[in-house]
Amino acid sequence: MSHIIRKLEHFVHLSPADRAILTRVSSERVHNFAPRMDIAREGEKPKDVHLILTGWACRYKQLEDGRRQIVSFFLPGDICDLNVFILHEMDHSIGTITAVSIADLSRDFFDEISSGYPRIATAFWWESLVNSAIQREWTMSLGQRTASERMAHLLCELFFRLRLAGLTRNDACDFPLTQADLAEATGLSKVHVNRTLQELRSADLIILKGKSLAIPSLERLMNTGLFNANYLHMDREGRQLDSNE
Amino acid sequence: MSHIIRKLEHFVHLSPADRAILTRVSSERVHNFAPRMDIAREGEKPKDVHLILTGWACRYKQLEDGRRQIVSFFLPGDICDLNVFILHEMDHSIGTITAVSIADLSRDFFDEISSGYPRIATAFWWESLVNSAIQREWTMSLGQRTASERMAHLLCELFFRLRLAGLTRNDACDFPLTQADLAEATGLSKVHVNRTLQELRSADLIILKGKSLAIPSLERLMNTGLFNANYLHMDREGRQLDSNE
DNA sequence: CGATTTATTGAATCGACTCAATTGATGTGG
DNA sequence: CCACATCAATTGAGTCGATTCAATAAATCG
Numbered sequence: 001m002s003h004i005i006r007k008l009e010h011f012v013h014l015s016p017a018d019r020a021i022l023t024r025v026s027s028e029r030v031h032n033f034a035p036r037m038d039i040a041r042e043g044e045k046p047k048d049v050h051l052i053l054t055g056w057a058c059r060y061k062q063l064e065d066g067r068r069q070i071v072s073f074f075l076p077g078d079i080c081d082l083n084v085f086i087l088h089e090m091d092h093s094i095g096t097i098t099a100v101s102i103a104d105l106s107r108d109f110f111d112e113i114s115s116g117y118p119r120i121a122t123a124f125w126w127e128s129l130v131n132s133a134i135q136r137e138w139t140m141s142l143g144q145r146t147a148s149e150r151m152a153h154l155l156c157e158l159f160f161r162l163r164l165a166g167l168t169r170n171d172a173c174d175f176p177l178t179q180a181d182l183a184e185a186t187g188l189s190k191v192h193v194n195r196t197l198q199e200l201r202s203a204d205l206i207i208l209k210g211k212s213l214a215i216p217s218l219e220r221l222m223n224t225g226l227f228n229a230n231y232l233h234m235d236r237e238g239r240q241l242d243s244n245e
Numbered sequence: 246m247s248h249i250i251r252k253l254e255h256f257v258h259l260s261p262a263d264r265a266i267l268t269r270v271s272s273e274r275v276h277n278f279a280p281r282m283d284i285a286r287e288g289e290k291p292k293d294v295h296l297i298l299t300g301w302a303c304r305y306k307q308l309e310d311g312r313r314q315i316v317s318f319f320l321p322g323d324i325c326d327l328n329v330f331i332l333h334e335m336d337h338s339i340g341t342i343t344a345v346s347i348a349d350l351s352r353d354f355f356d357e358i359s360s361g362y363p364r365i366a367t368a369f370w371w372e373s374l375v376n377s378a379i380q381r382e383w384t385m386s387l388g389q390r391t392a393s394e395r396m397a398h399l400l401c402e403l404f405f406r407l408r409l410a411g412l413t414r415n416d417a418c419d420f421p422l423t424q425a426d427l428a429e430a431t432g433l434s435k436v437h438v439n440r441t442l443q444e445l446r447s448a449d450l451i452i453l454k455g456k457s458l459a460i461p462s463l464e465r466l467m468n469t470g471l472f473n474a475n476y477l478h479m480d481r482e483g484r485q486l487d488s489n490e
Numbered sequence: 491c492g493a494t495t496t497a498t499t500g501a502a503t504c505g506a507c508t509c510a511a512t513t514g515a516t517g518t519g520g
Numbered sequence: 521c522c523a524c525a526t527c528a529a530t531t532g533a534g535t536c537g538a539t540t541c542a543a544t545a546a547a548t549c550g
Contacts (some may be wrong), residue, residue: 043475061385063471069388071381083374085365086483091378091476122331129328133336135380136316140306142387143314143432147538173302178496192538194498210547226308230288231336238331393508422529437506439530455515 002026003165004051008123010164013240018120021112026235028204029104033057036218039080039094039102050080053118055100056176059167060184061092070185072135073097073158077165079105098176119241126238133231142187145226147196149204150186152225157214168172175213200224247271248257248322249296253368255409257483263365266357271298274349284325284339284347293337293349295325300345301421305429306337315430317380318342318403322410324350324372343421364486371483378476387432389470392441395431397470400451404460405477420458445469 008014014022029052033039038196039050056076062066071092074080080094085107088100107217134157141150179197183190200206205221207214215221222229250267251261253259259267275298278284284302302319314326316337319325319370325339330352358366407418424442428435445451450466452459460466467474 059381061381063385063389065387065471069385071384086371087478088480089475089478091478092381099395126331129331132377132380135377135384136306138306138339138382138384139316139387140308140314140532142384143429144308144312179498180496184388189539190496191342191498195538198498217314226310230334233332233334233336235333408550425528435528436505436508436530440506443530 001164002053003075003167004079006166007164008120008127009079010234011123011126011236012119013242014119014123015243018117018243021117022120025109026051026103026104029106032097032103033100033102035096035098035100037096039096040090042090042093044090045088046081046083048106049110050102051099051105052076052078052080052093053103056097057100058181058185059092061093068184069187070181071138071170072131073185075158075161075165076167078083079124079235083180085110089202097181119238119243122180122238122241126233130231130233133233137231147186147188147192148199149225150188151182151193151196152200152205152221153227154186154225155200155213155215156218156222156225156227156229157232159213159218160229160234164232164234171216171218172212172214174211176211246411247298248320248412251275251411252409252424252445253365253372255366255479255481256368256371257335257481258487259368260362260488263362263488266362267365267415270350270354271296271348272352273481276347276349278341278343278347280339280341280343283333284341284345286308287335287338289335290333291326291328291368293351294355295339295347296350297321297323297325298348301342302339302345303342303426304337304339313429316383317376318430320403320406320410321412324369325405327487330355352400353422364483364488367483371478376402377477378478385393390439391439392431392433393419393444393487395433396438396441397445397450397466399427399431399470400445400460400474401463401467401470401474401475403472403480404458404463409479410478416461417459419456420453440455 004026005014005019040046042061052074054076057080058070059072059074059080060068060070064066075093076149113124132235137157139154159168159173162168167173179193180190183193186193188196197206197208201208203224204216207216207222221227247268249257249271250264269361285291285305297319299321302325303315304317304325305313305315305316307313319339321475327421358369382402386398404413405416406414412418424438425435428438431438433441442451442453447451448469449461466472
């Protein structure tokens with residue numbers, strides 16, 4: 001089952017027709033990108049809404065002097081920006097971390113959704129509200145959390161989101177981010193990211209090696225990162241809309 | 246003219262009917278709050294969508310140990326969260342800075358908008374996309390900008406937003422934030438905010454005294470804060486929808 | 491396999507923090 | 521309208537978390 005369906009089902013139960021149209025758009029207009037490539041660049045006119053099918057990507061901003069900040073990560077099942085139909089210019093860039101395949105979602109698809117698929121329309125809205133909440137939580141992290149709290153928090157967030165999309169096995173998941181990526185996301189230097197990870201490792205909070213992460217006790221890592229999952233709104237909050245099929 | 250109308254007109258020209266309905270909802274269901282009070286609290290069920298009529302408010306989050314982060318400011322004409330109809334629980338709190346008066350916007354109003362006032366509906370969408378962009382920019386600030394850059398950037402942002410709502414006179418505006426507020430918003434300590442403001446003052450970048458701010462050269466302050474206004478999307482991006490009345 | 495990227499370590503430095511005290515505003519009640 | 525209380529702003533000194541610079545080790549890739 002596709003990641004988008006799996007994820008949206010955490011908000012509301014979809015009908016077979018709902019699932020069918022999501023499956024359909026996941027196979028049309030598919031594009032592939034190599035690792036470390038830009039999908040869209042700041043200053044450009046936004047062209048399409050993208051659904052991430054496989055791979056990791058990120059949204060980032062850059063200052064004139066080169067300082068870069070990753071402002072969010074995109075995981076399989078995530079939708080990149082519903083701003084296409086409103087805004088004229090990208091205020092950030094979107095780049096791949098790993099190889100990524102995306103499906104472009106057309107205006108027609110959204111029209112179809114909003115006239116005939118109210119559960120999907122609402123679930124998409126939920127998705128974008130959760131993304132806003134994540135962005136606020138990052139503001140909180142960067143403003144108030146210490147280096148190790150920040151790192152623990154980010155790892156918890158990614159793990160929860162991957163689990164929602166069906167991309168974890170028990171306490172483990174693939175983890176393609178380099179320490180440089182983590183530095184750009186947390187606002188720390190690469191060197192300090194390295195030391196912070198060592199700290200988490202030696203407290204047996206994470207096992208991070210190769211491109212794989214394991215979390216022996218999610219509860220302890222959550223405590224370390226002062227992580228409260230409420231902002232992910234995973235609690236089937238749209239259940240009153242459930243399909244009864 | 247009300248601040249909300251003034252602001253939305255920067256995106257699209259409204260018709261007399263558009264303006265009338267906005268004026269109507271700005272006078273119904275009005276509530277007043279004293280300074281430093283909560284309008285809504287984390288954990289509660291969201292009750293209404295609020296339109297700020299007058300005064301300044303903020304969205305903030307708090308950790309168990311008391312660390313607080315202001316994640317955004319609300320100025321007159323701003324709308325607090327369209328999440329009411331989707332999410333079940335607030336993941337942050339909303340509190341006033343000054344005395345604030347708000348209008349509660351009903352579900353019926355939004356239904357009315359989406360069926361009969363496409364320009365307003367689109368402008369509201371624009372508003373929420375700009376808010377997301379602002380949140381990303383804060384992530385950038387907290388992650389990459391130095392203390393003085395961060396402060397300069399925040400002051401530029403607030404000045405631009407106030408100007409959009411018609412709340413500036415030449416190079417000056419009311420400025421009710423305390424240094425403690427600025428500290429909670431920038432992730433700096435109060436002491437360092439104080440020193441940072443002195444630095445900006447002695448470079449003649451700002452005149453901040455009492456509850457009033459003046460910016461002798463907005464251009465220089467923007468350079469100091471590495472401020473690029475593109476993320477505010479003020480360039481009449483919805484002009485193709487303009488009312489022709 | 492060599493080449494390049496990624497991860498690790500050490501040492502010195504610095505930006506921002508904490509603690510603590512003082513000065514200056516603002517506001518309120520008698 | 522002053523006296524007192526409270527809140528906001530300022531200053532100094534010492535500290536610490538995180539940075540920079542630089543070098544090396546390990547992993548990954550073509």
